[in-house]
Amino acid sequence: MTETNPKQRVSELPAQHPAAPATPAQGRARFFNSGNAFDVKLPPVPDHAFVEEPARALDPETPTGLILCDISDQLACPFPATSPLVLAGYARIRAGEKLATEPRASGVIAYVIEGAGVTQCGDEEVAWNRGDLTLFPGGSVQDHRAGDADAVLWVVSNEPQVAFEGLQAPAAGDAPTGVVHYTAAEITAQIDYLYDNAEEGELPGYAIVFSSEQQEANRNVLPTLTLAMNSLSGGSMQRPHRHNSVAVSLVISGEGCYSMVDGNRKDWAPWATTITPPVAVHSHHNSGNSRALFLIVQDGGIYYHTRAMGFEFAEA
Numbered sequence: 001m002t003e004t005n006p007k008q009r010v011s012e013l014p015a016q017h018p019a020a021p022a023t024p025a026q027g028r029a030r031f032f033n034s035g036n037a038f039d040v041k042l043p044p045v046p047d048h049a050f051v052e053e054p055a056r057a058l059d060p061e062t063p064t065g066l067i068l069c070d071i072s073d074q075l076a077c078p079f080p081a082t083s084p085l086v087l088a089g090y091a092r093i094r095a096g097e098k099l100a101t102e103p104r105a106s107g108v109i110a111y112v113i114e115g116a117g118v119t120q121c122g123d124e125e126v127a128w129n130r131g132d133l134t135l136f137p138g139g140s141v142q143d144h145r146a147g148d149a150d151a152v153l154w155v156v157s158n159e160p161q162v163a164f165e166g167l168q169a170p171a172a173g174d175a176p177t178g179v180v181h182y183t184a185a186e187i188t189a190q191i192d193y194l195y196d197n198a199e200e201g202e203l204p205g206y207a208i209v210f211s212s213e214q215q216e217a218n219r220n221v222l223p224t225l226t227l228a229m230n231s232l233s234g235g236s237m238q239r240p241h242r243h244n245s246v247a248v249s250l251v252i253s254g255e256g257c258y259s260m261v262d263g264n265r266k267d268w269a270p271w272a273t274t275i276t277p278p279v280a281v282h283s284h285h286n287s288g289n290s291r292a293l294f295l296i297v298q299d300g301g302i303y304y305h306t307r308a309m310g311f312e313f314a315e316a
Contacts, residue, residue: 010035043076045083045246045277047261054271057090057152058114064097066090066155069248069273079163083246085224085299087160088273091153093117093146101142104169105157107177107222108136110144111250111295112184113271115151119144122172124179131184133295135212135221137175138162154250154273156297158224176223180212191231191293206231207296218301226300231293232257232286240283244310245300247276254292259284268294281314 010033021027050069057067068089070080082088091110093099101108110119116129120143121136128134136142144153162169170176190208198206207230210221221227226245232238232254240260250273251257257268261282266274276282286292303309 011039012036043074045275046071046074047264047266047277047280048275049266049269050088050273051269053090053273054113054269057092058271060150062092064092064094064099066099066101067092077160077164079160081160082248082273083160083275083299085158085161085164085302086156086246086248086297087158088154088156088248088250088297091144091155093144093151093153095146095149095151097146099144101144101155102140102169103138103157103159104162104167105159106138106162106170106224107157107175108138108142109156109221109225109227109297110134110136110142111154113152113154115146115149117144117146117151121179126179126181128181129184131187133182133187133210135177135180135182135210137177137179138169139172139175154271154295156225156248158222158299161224161299177212177214177221180221182210187229191229195231195233206233218304220301220304222301223305224299224301226296226298226304228296228298229293230284230296231291232284233291234286234289236286238284240281240314242279242281242310242312242314243298243300244278244303244308245298246278247282248297249274249276250295252293252295253290254286254288254294255290256288257284257286257292268292279310 013036016031018029053067053069056062066089068080069082072081075081080087112128112130112132119126122140126134194206207228210227211219251268259266262280
């Protein structure tokens with residue numbers, strides 16, 4: 001009696017190759033099945049806070065340069081990444097010095113933590129001060145120059161998304177945004193306007209969402225990135241909630257503030273970059289007396305476009 005080869009579990013089968021490819025194009029084909037094609041094992045996005053990176057960026061001894069919040073090793077990404085589709089970091093520029101950046105991204109968000117200076121991007125020049133926020137188009141060099149004192153910027157882009165797709169930055173003039181400058185005074189005025197006009201309990205949190213002339217229809221700063229300045233008055237909290245997008249946040253101000261992420265407490269540290277994993281139940285708390293501010297970048301544009309944001313409050 002002839003023995004037959006024992007069958008394997010289809011979920012354990014390797015990728016199958018064509019038996020007799022006649023051309024190089026046929027030889028590149030690979031075949032999975034419904035058992036092993038969806039058994040993709042990737043490490044989760046961690047609940048993480050970067051505190052050493054801002055400390056280095058604000059250290060007077062640190063030279064001009066970029067300090068990335070890079071956990072690509074934890075994410076199993078072959079490119080720098082803070083989350084699978086977002087890269088954040090700190091640009092330190094010593095007084096009177098320049099730093100040129102040209103990320104492979106659709107656009108770049110830059111928030112001024114400290115100092116003042118000027119950025120030349122294409123034929124436009126932006127003079128920025130502490131608390132200002134600027135959006136720069138991809139496909140252009142940003143020449144940042146600090147003034148009479150050291151400057152530190154928080155810079156965020158969708159560089160990992162572009163790298164994952166194997167794409168290039170948009171050609172000059174084809175970026176989804178132009179240069180957009182949001183001054184600190186205007187940001188404060190917009191937050192005050194919201195507090196003065198929103199009904200109690202109407203909103204999940206008092207946040208202003210940044211957009212631009214080119215992205216007004218999408219209500220985002222970039223097609224795939226959402227940017228918001230969230231605020232909490234003293235003694236208040238943002239209700240527990242979840243959503244499918246990741247949140248990469250910069251702690252701007254607030255004493256006695258913390259977040260709860262899937263039941264774990266995360267205390268805020270000055271100028272820290274924090275990660276809130278996708279679908280994690282989280283809430284933000286201000287036990288101090290003054291208004292707290294934190295700037296949030298999410299890959300929410302992708303989920304809005306695919307109708308899969310999945311926002312919901314988490315109270316029982």
